[in-house]
Amino acid sequence: MMKKIWTLIIICLISVSMCFASSSAVFASTLSIGNTDVIFDDTCILSDDVKQHVAESLVYGNSGISTYGLSCTIFGHNSTTEYITTVTHYAKNTYPKCFEEIWELEVCSKCGETLTETRISYCYINCCL
Ligand SMILES: [Zn+2]
Ligand SMILES: [Zn+2]
Secondary structure, eight states: OHHHHHHHHHHHHHHHHHHHHHHHHHOOSEEEETTEEEEEOTTOOOOHHHHHHHHHHHHHOOOOOOTTOHHHHHHOOOEEEEEEEEEETTOSSSSSOEEEEEEEEEEETTTOOEEEEEEEEEEEESOOO
């Protein structure tokens, strides 16, 4: 009987640690959209869905359409400031080719809508040959 319980506990521990291992791999802080990398700060509190929406808004422009913004319409946005780096690879044909921009974004942590967008700095970087 005791042996059975210990086996159960060990199985639980293994599955819990596997859970942690797989989730840390899923939460990548860099999203690639087209030829642009959108790099989120380590301290970023946004969920993966919201990150995806913010990244697409940065690359494609703010569409203003959010599929899960209904609660914001009722309760208001929950704004947070995030620092995001974007690297556009092969932005021009001559070396250095890649264009790095650093953004200060005020975004809603619930729906991912960009409330204010400020470009802090930009430069071409030595990245791709
Ligand atoms: Zn919102
Ligand atoms: Zn590059």
